[in-house]
Amino acid sequence: MASEGVRNHRMPDKEYQDNFSDIKPAFTPKQAHIEASRCLYCHDAPCISACPTGINIPSFINRIASSNDPGAAQVILEANILGGSCARVCPTEVLCEQACVRNHPPECQPVMIGRLQRHAIEHRQKAPHPFSRSERTGRNIAVVGAGPAGLACAHKLARQGHNITLFDAHSKPGGLNEYGIAAYKLVDNYAQQEISFILEIGGITLETGRRLNLDHQLADLAIQYDAVFLGIGLGLTKTLGLPEEQCEGVQDALEAIEAIRQTRNLSELPVSSKVVVIGGGNTAIDVACQLRRLGAEEVTIAYRRGFQAMSATRHEQLFARENGVRILPWLKPIGFETQAGHLKGVRFVKTTEDNTGQLIDTNEQVFIPAERTYKAIGQSLSAECFSSCQLAQSRNGKIRVDDHFRTSMNNVWAGGDCVDKGEDLTVHAVQHGKLAAEAIHQFLQQLEV
Amino acid sequence: MADLSTEFLGIQSPNPFWLASAPPTDKAYNIYRAFSAGWGGAVWKTLGEDPAPVNVCSRYSAHRDTHGRILGINNIELISDRPLQINLDEIAQTKKDWPDRALIVSLMVPCEEESWKRILQQVEATGCDGVELNFGCPHGMPELGMGAAVGQVPALITKVTQWCKKHTRLPVIVKLTPNVTDIVQTAHAAKTGGADAVSLINTINSITGINLDTMVGYPSVANHYTSGGYCGEAVKPIALNMVGQLARHDETASLTVSAIGGITTWKDAAEFLSLGATTLQVCTAVMLNGFKIIDDLADGLSRWMDQKGYRNLAEFRGAAVPSLTDWKKLDQTYKSIAHIDQNTCIQCGRCFAACEDTEHQAISFSSNDDTDRKFEVIPGECVGCNLCQITCPVDGCITMVNQDTEA
Numbered sequence: 001m002a003s004e005g006v007r008n009h010r011m012p013d014k015e016y017q018d019n020f021s022d023i024k025p026a027f028t029p030k031q032a033h034i035e036a037s038r039c040l041y042c043h044d045a046p047c048i049s050a051c052p053t054g055i056n057i058p059s060f061i062n063r064i065a066s067s068n069d070p071g072a073a074q075v076i077l078e079a080n081i082l083g084g085s086c087a088r089v090c091p092t093e094v095l096c097e098q099a100c101v102r103n104h105p106p107e108c109q110p111v112m113i114g115r116l117q118r119h120a121i122e123h124r125q126k127a128p129h130p131f132s133r134s135e136r137t138g139r140n141i142a143v144v145g146a147g148p149a150g151l152a153c154a155h156k157l158a159r160q161g162h163n164i165t166l167f168d169a170h171s172k173p174g175g176l177n178e179y180g181i182a183a184y185k186l187v188d189n190y191a192q193q194e195i196s197f198i199l200e201i202g203g204i205t206l207e208t209g210r211r212l213n214l215d216h217q218l219a220d221l222a223i224q225y226d227a228v229f230l231g232i233g234l235g236l237t238k239t240l241g242l243p244e245e246q247c248e249g250v251q252d253a254l255e256a257i258e259a260i261r262q263t264r265n266l267s268e269l270p271v272s273s274k275v276v277v278i279g280g281g282n283t284a285i286d287v288a289c290q291l292r293r294l295g296a297e298e299v300t301i302a303y304r305r306g307f308q309a310m311s312a313t314r315h316e317q318l319f320a321r322e323n324g325v326r327i328l329p330w331l332k333p334i335g336f337e338t339q340a341g342h343l344k345g346v347r348f349v350k351t352t353e354d355n356t357g358q359l360i361d362t363n364e365q366v367f368i369p370a371e372r373t374y375k376a377i378g379q380s381l382s383a384e385c386f387s388s389c390q391l392a393q394s395r396n397g398k399i400r401v402d403d404h405f406r407t408s409m410n411n412v413w414a415g416g417d418c419v420d421k422g423e424d425l426t427v428h429a430v431q432h433g434k435l436a437a438e439a440i441h442q443f444l445q446q447l448e449v
Numbered sequence: 450m451a452d453l454s455t456e457f458l459g460i461q462s463p464n465p466f467w468l469a470s471a472p473p474t475d476k477a478y479n480i481y482r483a484f485s486a487g488w489g490g491a492v493w494k495t496l497g498e499d500p501a502p503v504n505v506c507s508r509y510s511a512h513r514d515t516h517g518r519i520l521g522i523n524n525i526e527l528i529s530d531r532p533l534q535i536n537l538d539e540i541a542q543t544k545k546d547w548p549d550r551a552l553i554v555s556l557m558v559p560c561e562e563e564s565w566k567r568i569l570q571q572v573e574a575t576g577c578d579g580v581e582l583n584f585g586c587p588h589g590m591p592e593l594g595m596g597a598a599v600g601q602v603p604a605l606i607t608k609v610t611q612w613c614k615k616h617t618r619l620p621v622i623v624k625l626t627p628n629v630t631d632i633v634q635t636a637h638a639a640k641t642g643g644a645d646a647v648s649l650i651n652t653i654n655s656i657t658g659i660n661l662d663t664m665v666g667y668p669s670v671a672n673h674y675t676s677g678g679y680c681g682e683a684v685k686p687i688a689l690n691m692v693g694q695l696a697r698h699d700e701t702a703s704l705t706v707s708a709i710g711g712i713t714t715w716k717d718a719a720e721f722l723s724l725g726a727t728t729l730q731v732c733t734a735v736m737l738n739g740f741k742i743i744d745d746l747a748d749g750l751s752r753w754m755d756q757k758g759y760r761n762l763a764e765f766r767g768a769a770v771p772s773l774t775d776w777k778k779l780d781q782t783y784k785s786i787a788h789i790d791q792n793t794c795i796q797c798g799r800c801f802a803a804c805e806d807t808e809h810q811a812i813s814f815s816s817n818d819d820t821d822r823k824f825e826v827i828p829g830e831c832v833g834c835n836l837c838q839i840t841c842p843v844d845g846c847i848t849m850v851n852q853d854t855e856a
Contacts, residue, residue, distance in 0.1 A: 033516075033517060034516075034517075037515070037516035037517070040797045040799060040842055041799070042796075042797040042798050042799065043797070043798025043799065043801045043802040043805075043814070044798055044814070044816075044822075045798075046796070046822065065515050065516065066515055101795040101796050101797040102795070104795035104796070105793075105795075106843070106844075107795075
């Protein structure tokens with residue numbers, strides 16, 4: 001029996017539809033043309049270096065302005081084969097758009113690069129696939145994980161003429177693009193549309209529903225294949241280490257996002273009226289806003305430090321407030337209150353910083369009632385990956401790689417969230433996969449035939 | 450407010466803004482609307498002999514910049530396609546109803562004295578204020594030996610002007626075509642023929658573009674196209690130059706000028722007046738925006754005049770003529786150097802790209818990281834060409850600083 005206050009069908013069906021429609025709809029061609037004409041076509045443009053994948057932004061915008069949308073798309077896809085989803089999910093306000101010189105006075109308004117990028121990709125040349133494969137090399141590469149890193153890596157390697165087997169544990173490829181991003185950011189099954197496009201190149205065999213036990217199978221993969229790329233993400237949600245954390249009302253934010261993304265009918269999802277989200281990143285914002293949009297009445301994000309320290313951008317924080325989400329900083333959870341196994345609320349201690357910037361508890365405690373609490377406090381890599389001791393581990397428990405994303409194993413590379421690069425955006429993962437593919441290609445060329 | 454009232458060959462108008470002979474002045478209905486809106490005068494769309502020509506469908510096409518804004522348009526419309534008598538009756542009624550506005554009638558008939566004599570008598574009977582001889586229309590009519598076919602041959606200009614002066618007491622304005630090598634020659638020919646004034650410029654031969662799917666240019670008429678007359682903002686520099694050249698050449702300096710060519714704002718108007726024009730004829734700007742722009746033209750011009758202390762138009766008419774000279778008379782010791790204001794620079798680097806790629810490598814670019822980009826002028830290399838200032842998107846950021854060259 002579900003707890004009191006947790007129920008579905010909280011709103012008319014139409015409202016669910018509206019709440020989960022595209023939050024940033026596509027530009028009309030006219031809008032795109034007007035916005036593109038704002039680009040100054042800077043010399044050595046700062047937006048290019050602000051893009052983790054180094055897209056030649058002025059070039060693609062200039063092509064939109066001169067009525068060449070397919071040409072614009074080509075510029076983007078050359079640097080970032082997942083340019084379509086990045087256009088939708090990138091926090092552009094801290095990347096390309098932050099670097100736009102139009103932020104300076106007197107204009108103080110950057111060119112809307114992200115939306116222009118989406119426009120270009122939506123108007124790309126539909127057939128044939130914009131990239132062709134080089135002469136076949138006969139080399140076989142295993143790419144483990146069909147998230148953004150693995151997809152970017154596989155596509156790049158396929159272009160170079162190699163054969164790729166792309167494994168994924170889930171029933172659908174896409175990784176966090178499919179399972180971990182708010183639904184209104186990637187509407188119309190966009191993650192799968194984009195993957196179909198990526199696979200059009202050929203040479204990539206997709207094996208979904210194949211969870212590899214890296215502890216046992218990695219060494220075999222490294223023998224069976226000429227090279228291996230690991231883009232396995234992070235599997236385990238961290239724990240708070242609090243009593244009653246295992247109770248029914250305490251849930252994993254990513255699992256909740258996955259459920260929202262995968263449901264056929266949003267109105268069927270049970271939602272509680274009072275929700276607490278613990279965390280300060282984009283996952284916290286995504287789960288909080290989606291729960292509000294599913295009809296939750298009171299949604300509070302509690303974060304143990306101040307607003308400045310939140311990894312969710314100011315833009316995301318503002319979006320949460322617009323959705324009626326309350327964000328409370330300086331609160332650290334210290335316990336869950338339950339009654340007959342049902343969650344009743346979360347107890348927090350107020351925190352502050354001492355003069356060295358160290359987080360310290362105060363004497364003050366706060367209780368926030370909630371039937372559901374979602375943990376969005378980050379994930380870690382399962383230690384099993386390292387138990388066979390072949391893969392070196394970084395200090396923060398991720399896979400250690402060099403500047404070319406090579407692991408401690410001779411023919412194994414890794415990228416995306418599972419490596420220790422301090423970068424966790426989709427666009428970072430794409431760049432990791434792309435660079436690793438280049439390194440793998442070089443490695444394969446040097447192998448004796 | 451400054452006095453905008455104008456006298457042109459004895460013709461009074463409340464302001465110097467007239468509608469040029471063109472589609473907006475084709476009939477009384479439009480002209481009444483224009484006069485109600487405040488236009489000072491109008492040149493009635495060109496009358497010819499009956500039967501009136503037949504116009505084609507698809508008459509205008511636009512030339513846009515890459516951002517979609519209209520630079521200019523062209524047209525292939527002929528002279529009035531209404532019966533002559535209807536036009537004459539409407540002209541007479543219009544002048545009766547609007548006695549304080551200038552009403553000029555544009556004319557174009559075959560190059561025969563009888564034809565000109567006949568139409569001049571008919572037009573004079575309407576009570577209009579003057580006639581404008583259309584020697585400029587670049588499309589259609591020249592194929593029949595009229596319009597620009599006359600305006601490109603100085604001897605014909607003189608001859609027809611003489612006929613007109615002989616057969617009417619009305620002031621005669623000769624409208625000049627810009628599709629010539631030397632406007633001074635054709636204007637001088639008009640003066641020789643006894644013209645009281647010239648108006649310029651008519652439209653410029655043009656093709657605005659090609660439809661790359663059909664391989665037919667614009668404006669396309671079924672499966673063909675023909676060159677049309679280009680006008681609008683883009684032609685202003687060409688018109689300004691021609692008006693300026695007439696003003697500074699002894700043979701033509703005494704001609705009264707009605708300026709035409711891309712006048713869109715009060716600034717354009719003030720520029721033509723400062724090069725010696727007495728009245729200003731507008732067409733494209735009203736075709737694109739309607740007659741209401743007269744308020745903005747008149748308001749802007751009189752405010753600027755107030756600010757400068759000009760009480761009437763005569764006080765600054767021709768003020769920019771004395772400084773217009775030959776290249777060889779320019780001061781070759783004059784020196785200016787670009788200066789980039791680091792406080793307002795937005796670090797786009799457009800000046801650097803322009804100077805480094807196409808000019809004198811006189812701008813340095815340094816960057817500690819991507820947030821600290823610095824563009825600075827290298828004074829020793831700068832030739833003061835102005836290109837960096839032109840490319841800069843921030844008003845006032847790059848200035849051209851005069852250098853003291855006397856030391």
